[in-house]
Amino acid sequence: MDDTTTAQPLAGAALAPRPPARLSVIIPCYNEAPNVPEMVRRLDATLAGIAWEAVFVDDDSPDGTAAVAKGIAAADPRVRCIRRVGRRGLASACIEGVLSSAAPHVAVIDGDLQHDETLLPAMLALLESGEAELVIGSRHVEGGSAAAGFTTWRARLSEAGTALAARVLPMPVSDPMSGFFALKREVFEEVVPRLNGTGFKILLDVILSAGRPLRVRELAYGFRARQAGESKLDATVMVEFLGLLVDKAIGGILPLRFLSFAAVGLVGVVAHMAVLALAHGAMGLGFGPSMALATLVAMTVNFVVNNRLTYRDRRLRGLAMLRGLALFYLVCGVGALANNGVAALLLEGGGLGWGLAGVAGAVMTVVWNYVMSATLVWRAR
Ligand code: GDD
Numbered sequence: 001m002d003d004t005t006t007a008q009p010l011a012g013a014a015l016a017p018r019p020p021a022r023l024s025v026i027i028p029c030y031n032e033a034p035n036v037p038e039m040v041r042r043l044d045a046t047l048a049g050i051a052w053e054a055v056f057v058d059d060d061s062p063d064g065t066a067a068v069a070k071g072i073a074a075a076d077p078r079v080r081c082i083r084r085v086g087r088r089g090l091a092s093a094c095i096e097g098v099l100s101s102a103a104p105h106v107a108v109i110d111g112d113l114q115h116d117e118t119l120l121p122a123m124l125a126l127l128e129s130g131e132a133e134l135v136i137g138s139r140h141v142e143g144g145s146a147a148a149g150f151t152t153w154r155a156r157l158s159e160a161g162t163a164l165a166a167r168v169l170p171m172p173v174s175d176p177m178s179g180f181f182a183l184k185r186e187v188f189e190e191v192v193p194r195l196n197g198t199g200f201k202i203l204l205d206v207i208l209s210a211g212r213p214l215r216v217r218e219l220a221y222g223f224r225a226r227q228a229g230e231s232k233l234d235a236t237v238m239v240e241f242l243g244l245l246v247d248k249a250i251g252g253i254l255p256l257r258f259l260s261f262a263a264v265g266l267v268g269v270v271a272h273m274a275v276l277a278l279a280h281g282a283m284g285l286g287f288g289p290s291m292a293l294a295t296l297v298a299m300t301v302n303f304v305v306n307n308r309l310t311y312r313d314r315r316l317r318g319l320a321m322l323r324g325l326a327l328f329y330l331v332c333g334v335g336a337l338a339n340n341g342v343a344a345l346l347l348e349g350g351g352l353g354w355g356l357a358g359v360a361g362a363v364m365t366v367v368w369n370y371v372m373s374a375t376l377v378w379r380a381r
């Protein structure tokens, strides 16, 4: 077995043209092609005299971000690029970037030049001196600002999110929503198994997953206006933010996906009742056919919403989506049969009242549908 803690440097390491990096800079990117070369130029200028490396993590952006980054990487050994195919997500991109690197200290910075990279040397100094294990670029300490980079409604939203997050933080942090921070690798490796990994708020995720107050320092910076491209923050990202807080608040007992799946299921019930009322109640269609129609509509609604929300990161499109829908009908059909069967059994043999029997059947169906669709319909790639 290889023991990395006592590993001797390989003979060829002596030929290595550069010292090992002291700082790995992780840069999540989606459609940031025009910003990549400028990012590298700025890192090169601001980190002069420090051995650093940059890892661009791109989710197969249509604008060719990965090709630009790999073009630079081919000429500059300090630069690397991970191109993830069929995946999306800022937080998970950061996680993979950090895990792909080995420097004792790691920084995460947006690839759109909105964060102030000139803070990086000070961040590294605080980590290396042991003064802090986490350093945050903050817009909310003396000297920091968010005005330039945010529209009014984004600023309000950010304030609301920060206030909400403050309630669950284990230590005071003025800007837990920042996407710009640096930390000791040990800390990251310690928390990574517990990270939620969805959405935008990787820093908040790290803080909430640490399980102890971290020694933190905040450095002020002004959030800059975007030069090229546009923000990827949308309504789903906000839902994911609330999901992260819920997940951390309930201690990760139930997977977030399950909660989302169950909530979408409730939406399906509403759709079901609406169609039933319309077809049977208002239009006088027979109860049987009305039920069949309502079930079909409810399953379709559930599929579409789950595909957009619950399984956003594995979203099916085109033919794969039709195939997924057919599988979903099948899974839910079996689930519904099992629901009736279990409820009937419990009612007769189990001595449960019809209410409890019905609830037990419904819970079983949700779990069945969730497990089966997670493994068959939206398979992890
Ligand atoms: N790989 C990858 N995958 N990168 C992504 C994705 C994704 O799905 N979504 C966004 N990014 C990249 C963007 O290309 C950009 O480099 C960075 O992540 C931030 O995304 P923006 O869409 O520009 O976010 P923002 O400017 O609205 O907000 C950012 O800054 C705030 C202030 O620090 C985020 O980092 C917020 O979390 C943060 O609060």
Ligand code: MN
Residues within 6 Å of the ligand: 110, 112, 114, 226, 231
């Ligand atoms: Mn941005």
